[in-house]
Amino acid sequence: MYNFLPWYIAGPLIGLIVPLLLLLxxxxxxxxxxxxxxxxxxxxxxxxxxYKSGADKWQFQFAIGVVLAGIFSxxxxxxxxxAVANNSTKYSEIANTIYASSNILYFFIGGIFxxxxxxxxxxxxxxxCIMGVSQFSVSSFVATICFFIGGLFASYVLIPLFFKI
Amino acid sequence: MKLVxxxxxxxxxxxxxIATQAYSWFRIQEMFHFDSFHMYGVLxxxxxxxxxxxxxxxxxxxxxxxxxxxxxxPKKLEWKANIIGGILFGIxxxxxxxxxxxxxxxxxxxxxxxxxxFLGAMTGVLLFGLVDKKLPK
Numbered sequence: 001m002y003n004f005l006p007w008y009i010a011g012p013l014i015g016l017i018v019p020l021l022l023l024l025x026x027x028x029x030x031x032x033x034x035x036x037x038x039x040x041x042x043x044x045x046x047x048x049x050x051y052k053s054g055a056d057k058w059q060f061q062f063a064i065g066v067v068l069a070g071i072f073s074x075x076x077x078x079x080x081x082x083a084v085a086n087n088s089t090k091y092s093e094i095a096n097t098i099y100a101s102s103n104i105l106y107f108f109i110g111g112i113f114x115x116x117x118x119x120x121x122x123x124x125x126x127x128x129c130i131m132g133v134s135q136f137s138v139s140s141f142v143a144t145i146c147f148f149i150g151g152l153f154a155s156y157v158l159i160p161l162f163f164k165i
Numbered sequence: 166m167k168l169v170x171x172x173x174x175x176x177x178x179x180x181x182x183i184a185t186q187a188y189s190w191f192r193i194q195e196m197f198h199f200d201s202f203h204m205y206g207v208l209x210x211x212x213x214x215x216x217x218x219x220x221x222x223x224x225x226x227x228x229x230x231x232x233x234x235x236x237x238x239p240k241k242l243e244w245k246a247n248i249i250g251g252i253l254f255g256i257x258x259x260x261x262x263x264x265x266x267x268x269x270x271x272x273x274x275x276x277x278x279x280x281x282x283f284l285g286a287m288t289g290v291l292l293f294g295l296v297d298k299k300l301p302k
Contacts, residue, residue: 007206010185014207015214017178019222024170026229028238029215032265035290048294058171063269065175070273072176073183089200095191098262099271104281110261111268111285112292117254118265119293120300121247122240124254125264129208134215137239143251148197150255155197158260 018131027058030127031066032118034059090165091155106162113150121146179270188270190262197259245301257289 018029033056039046040053097103118124121143123132129147132140159165186192187207196204221227222235229235258264261282263271268286271279293300 004186005181005184007185007203008210010181010187011207011210012214014178014181015211015216016218017174018215019218020174022219022222022235022237023227023229025167025174026231026233026235031269034265035286036294038287039290039294043291043294046291046294048297058167061168061171062175062178063266065172065177066179066182066266066269067273068172069176069179069183070188070270070279073180073270073274089195089198091194091198092191095189095194098190099275099278101277104277107261107278107282108285108288110257110263111282111287112289113253113257114261114264114268114282115257115286115289115291116293117250117252117257117289118286119290120250121254122243122250124266125208125258126266128240128251130211130215132240134212135219135237135239136216137242139240139242139247142242142244142247143254146248146251147255147258150252150257151193151197151259152255153252154256154259155194158256159194162260 015130015134018134025058028127029131030123031059031063032124032127034063035115036119091159094159094163094165117150178266179273182266183270183274188263188267188274193258193262243302249301 021027021029036049036051037053037056037060039049040051040056043049114124121128123140123143125147128140128143133144182188185203185207187204192201192204195201219237226234254264261268263282265286268279268282272283273279
């Protein structure tokens with residue numbers, strides 16, 4: 001039995017968000033522009049944030065919906081999923097305690113890469129991997145391949161260094 | 166009404182990522198170590214579904230809710246930005262197991278980790294804003 005939604009159900013449903021956003025909200029799927037929108041509320045003096053942020057407001061609202069899903073999951077009793085470490089790999093042991101408070105700095109530093117990289121590459125997994133690749137955009141293919149190169153480097157080189165495994 | 170639709174779609178998106186564990190650090194490590202097809206299945210089937218929908222929308226000229234034709238603006242190719250930015254983002258994704266949507270999930274689910282991750286991302290975006298014009302694109 002699965003205690004999580006199998007990919008062949010979850011994947012297509014996630015894919016359906018793309019046409020639903022286009023038809024119901026006339027927006028292209030993406031979420032990392034919400035960072036720039038939030039930045040525009042605080043760092044107006046920096047050129048990059050001094051833009052017509054109204055166009056990205058919906059992404060902030062979309063992101064709030066995602067946060068609410070995270071909160072809801074705590075009360076819906078679906079969270080036995082953090083500890084999915086059921087195989088005996090090096091990373092599965094780390095996975096069991098990865099969200100412990102002692103890793104706050106680790107996540108802060110990782111977050112810097114996520115924020116900087118997603119804005120530099122002009123998109124993240126949602127905007128490039130799913131939205132961009134599904135419309136066969138070359139920039140999104142390039143970005144997606146590079147996401148994986150970076151991810152492999154982090155998984156095989158940086159994480160073993162950091163956690164000494 | 167628009168707000169409700171946006172929030173609801175975000176909520177559905179987040180709930181699907183949670184239900185299929187795509188937000189999980191473990192799942193992302195498993196993906197980068199090629200130990201399971203799960204995450205690849207999620208990504209590929211999402212892309213294929215979205216792609217088919219986009220083709221159908223184009224073929225049948227399906228209009229949006231307000232009767233407008235659907236206009237797609239593909240992201241423009243910026244080789245250097247896509248490559249360097251992509252690798253940096255990938256490093257963040259690999260380290261934290263969270264791309265942008267799972268980041269917001271963690272804000273709700275594990276708020277201490279989530280908020281520090283979010284503040285990290287905002288720091289990254291702020292740094293990017295400061296050097297934006299000097300970076301190769």
